Amino acid sequence: MLQLSQLVNNTGIDPDLLRTYGAVSCKLKKAEGIFVEGMPARFYFQLLSGKVRMYNTGPDGKEFTQGFFGPGNSFGEPPLFVEAGYPASAQACCESVLLKLSKDKFLELLQQHPETNAILLRVLSNRVLTKAHISKNNAINPPEVRIMELLLANKQASSVSTIAEVVPFTRQEIAHLTGLRVETVIRAIGKLAESGKISIRERKIYL
Amino acid sequence: MLQLSQLVNNTGIDPDLLRTYGAVSCKLKKAEGIFVEGMPARFYFQLLSGKVRMYNTGPDGKEFTQGFFGPGNSFGEPPLFVEAGYPASAQACCESVLLKLSKDKFLELLQQHPETNAILLRVLSNRVLTKAHISKNNAINPPEVRIMELLLANKQASSVSTIAEVVPFTRQEIAHLTGLRVETVIRAIGKLAESGKISIRERKIYL
DNA sequence: CGGTTCATTGACCAACCTCAAAGTACGTGG
DNA sequence: CCACGTACTTTGAGGTTGGTCAATGAACCG
Numbered sequence: 058m059l060q061l062s063q064l065v066n067n068t069g070i071d072p073d074l075l076r077t078y079g080a081v082s083c084k085l086k087k088a089e090g091i092f093v094e095g096m097p098a099r100f101y102f103q104l105l106s107g108k109v110r111m112y113n114t115g116p117d118g119k120e121f122t123q124g125f126f127g128p129g130n131s132f133g134e135p136p137l138f139v140e141a142g143y144p145a146s147a148q149a150c151c152e153s154v155l156l157k158l159s160k161d162k163f164l165e166l167l168q169q170h171p172e173t174n175a176i177l178l179r180v181l182s183n184r185v186l187t188k189a190h191i192s193k194n195n196a197i198n199p200p201e202v203r204i205m206e207l208l209l210a211n212k213q214a215s216s217v218s219t220i221a222e223v224v225p226f227t228r229q230e231i232a233h234l235t236g237l238r239v240e241t242v243i244r245a246i247g248k249l250a251e252s253g254k255i256s257i258r259e260r261k262i263y264l
Numbered sequence: 265m266l267q268l269s270q271l272v273n274n275t276g277i278d279p280d281l282l283r284t285y286g287a288v289s290c291k292l293k294k295a296e297g298i299f300v301e302g303m304p305a306r307f308y309f310q311l312l313s314g315k316v317r318m319y320n321t322g323p324d325g326k327e328f329t330q331g332f333f334g335p336g337n338s339f340g341e342p343p344l345f346v347e348a349g350y351p352a353s354a355q356a357c358c359e360s361v362l363l364k365l366s367k368d369k370f371l372e373l374l375q376q377h378p379e380t381n382a383i384l385l386r387v388l389s390n391r392v393l394t395k396a397h398i399s400k401n402n403a404i405n406p407p408e409v410r411i412m413e414l415l416l417a418n419k420q421a422s423s424v425s426t427i428a429e430v431v432p433f434t435r436q437e438i439a440h441l442t443g444l445r446v447e448t449v450i451r452a453i454g455k456l457a458e459s460g461k462i463s464i465r466e467r468k469i470y471l
Numbered sequence: 472c473g474g475t476t477c478a479t480t481g482a483c484c485a486a487c488c489t490c491a492a493a494g495t496a497c498g499t500g501g
Numbered sequence: 502c503c504a505c506g507t508a509c510t511t512t513g514a515g516g517t518t519g520g521t522c523a524a525t526g527a528a529c530c531g
Binding site for chain 2 (some may be wrong): 119123137141144145168171173181190193236
């Protein structure tokens with residue numbers, strides 16, 4: 058089945074190896090920006106701890122969340138391989154620590170360590186699959202299904218257990234991930250709870 | 265700027281090299297299927313001539329087109345690198361010729377020819393950027409903008425000229441690419457034509 | 472020429488969005 | 502420990518947009 062690589066761990070390159078090539082760690086405060094949509098890419102980023110969000114902002118302020126990244130995840134790699142600016146902005150969701158390696162050194166590392174190519178291919182492949190799934194889901198499913206699939210995809214990506222688990226997203230986050238409005242999300246999860254597909258206790262969503 | 269890799273050329277691996285590893289070409293009739301959503305991946309595919317569409321079908325028959333591929337493009341690679349089924353189905357849009365290489369041989373080729381890793385990284389990066397753009401566009405823009413961005417992204421990806429150019433999509437195709445309905449597309453491009461952003465002559469769209 | 476696919480139009484409707492107003496939880500600083 | 506501010510959640514009323522349905526016309530292919 059599919060994995061929402063952006064929403065969970067998808068382990069990147071060995072931090073020690075990155076440091077060998079000059080990567081430095083860098084502490085981020087909550088809500089601190091990392092890069093902005095359209096900017097040219099100059100670094101490879103990999104998260105050591107914390108959480109990062111990639112998102113787009115529409116002219117009217119509407120937002121769309123491309124994905125979340127956790128410890129071990131890299132992000133913002135595609136424009137390192139292609140002549141293009143960042144497809145979205147990135148920001149720390151909470152206090153985080155980031156490994157940062159310059160583009161040149163990063164490409165050098167890839168050249169000299171064949172096994173890292175395989176890692177990147179895996180990471181990017183996962184990213185493509187995730188995005189294909191999201192596009193499809195958002196294009197052809199009604200709100201309830203859209204939300205349900207998001208939650209399921211996230212669950213199976215982040216855990217192996219079968220027991221009911223709390224969903225790590227706020228309703229607003231679900232809205233931004235699905236392209237819906239908060240109110241629509243709230244109403245949809247209400248129906249999902251009624252039909253028993255999820256349960257809500259103390260405002261927390263379980264599935 | 266962004267490139268719609270799936271909609272146009274994004275040259276893959278040297279066909280002769282592929283054949284060295286046992287790739288065989290394979291003729292497809294119009295509308296012939298190549299793989300189906302969910303199927304495990306067993307081959308690397310690269311198009312020699314013709315055109316291929318990747319798409320999802322909803323339970324109610326609703327469709328979403330993930331992208332089109334032309335000569336030189338490869339497609340369906342991600343599940344070769346990740347334990348996952350195909351994220352969508354693929355089908356020939358017209359008579360086409362396909363190079364087909366078994367997964368094992370393909371991975372062997374990648375191992376033995378470092379330069380092909382870079383090609384794949386570039387192709388996948390483009391794919392991620394494209395999909396990020398589409399997700400964003402479909403999530404936060406109204407129909408007119410959605411269509412306009414699709415056409416512009418496709419234009420700049422497929423050409424360098426500044427002169428008005430005919431759009432290679434039918435209205436139905438635009439609908440499937442944007443997650444809209446044919447009628448909505450027709451009405452939206454009507455408005456776009458009125459406002460001068462595009463022009464329509466003999467039912468063909470120019471921009 | 473007949474069948475098929477693509478395009479178009481209008482009337483109508485429902486789903487989702489907008490706006491407004493409150494309630495609830497949580498963390499921080501006094 | 503409490504007060505207050507902030508962020509998240511909830512609900513309802515009402516509006517709009519895009520979807521649905523139905524019917525027709527135009528272009529293309531063999």
